[in-house]
Amino acid sequence: MTEKLVVFAHGRDSGPWGTKITALAQIARSAGWSVMSPDYTGSTDPAVRVAQLLELAPRPSGPLVLAGSSMGGYVSAAACSALQARGLFLMAPALYFAGYTLPEPVHPPRCTVVHGWRDTVIPVEVGIRFAREHRAELVVVDDTHTLAASLDVLRPLFHRFLDTIARPAQDLDHAGP
Template sequence: MIDSLVCFAHGKESGPWGRKIQRLADVARSRGFEVMSPDYSHTHDPNARVAQLLALRPQARRLVLAGSSMGGYVSAMACADLAPHGLFLMAPALYFPGWDAEPEGIPALCCVIHGWHDEIVPVERALRFAKRHKADLHLLDAEHTLNARIDTIAQIFDDFLARMPS
C-alpha cells in the first residue's frame, strides 16, 4: 500500500494538471506524498465524476482528497466511501440544485479555501460547509479560480499536510 497519497480532482472547465494542481502537487511531493490527478474532462456530470473516483479506489496509509470547484464536490462526496485522512477544498461547488446532498464522512482534518469575489460558487456555501463540518476556513481576496492567490494557497496546503498524522 502507498504510504502517503494526495488525490486531486479538477474543476468542471479545467484539466487534471492545471496550474493550481501542478503547484500543489509540488508541495505534496516535497512533503513525501505521491500524487494522482484523474482526468474527469469527459463529463460535466458531478455524480459521474464521483463514481469515477470511487471506481479508482485510491488508498494509502495517509490519504488526502483535494478538489477545486466541481472537484471539491467530487472529493467531499467521496469521503463517505474512501475515508480519507484529510480533505482540502478550494472553492468547492457544493449545495447546487440537483447535487446538493450533504457530504458525509468528512475527516477531522479538513480545510476550505474560498474567494470573497467568487462569481460561480457563492461564498455562503463554503461558510455553510465549514461551519457544519468544523473545517478550517480561509477566505481570500480572490475570484473563483483562486489563481491570483496561488502562493497563499500553496502555503496553506503545506501547513495542512504538515498537520497530517504520521
C-alpha cells in the same frame, strides 16, 4: 503500495493538471506524498465524476487526502467517507446546488476550505456554510473563483495541511482546525 497519497479533483471546465493542481502537487511531492490527478474531462455530470473516483478506489498504506476545486471540491467531499480520507482540502467547492447532494456523513479528521470573496461562480457563502456545518478550517481570500491570485496563500496552507495529516492519527484530535 503508496504510503501517503493526495488525489486531486479538477473543476468542470479545467483539466487534471491545471495551475492550482500543478502548484499543490509540487508541494505534496516535496513533502513526500504521492499524487494522482484523474482526468474527469469526459463528463460534466458530478455523479459520474464521483463514481469515477470511487472506481479508482485509491487505498494508500498511509493517509489519503482528497483535494478538489469547484466541481472537484464536490467530487472530493462526496467520496470522502467512502474512501476513508484522512483529509479534505476544498477550494471554492461546488456544493448545495441541484445535483450536488452530499452523502452523509462527510467528516474527515481534517478539513480546510479556501474560497474567494470575489467568486461570482460559487458564492463565498457556500464555502462558509460547509466550513460551519463540518467544523472545517476556513480561509477566505481576496480573489475570484480560480484562486489564481492566491497561490502564495495556497502553497504554505496546503503544506501545513499535509504536515498535520501526516501526524499519527491520535495527534489529529489536538491539531486544531
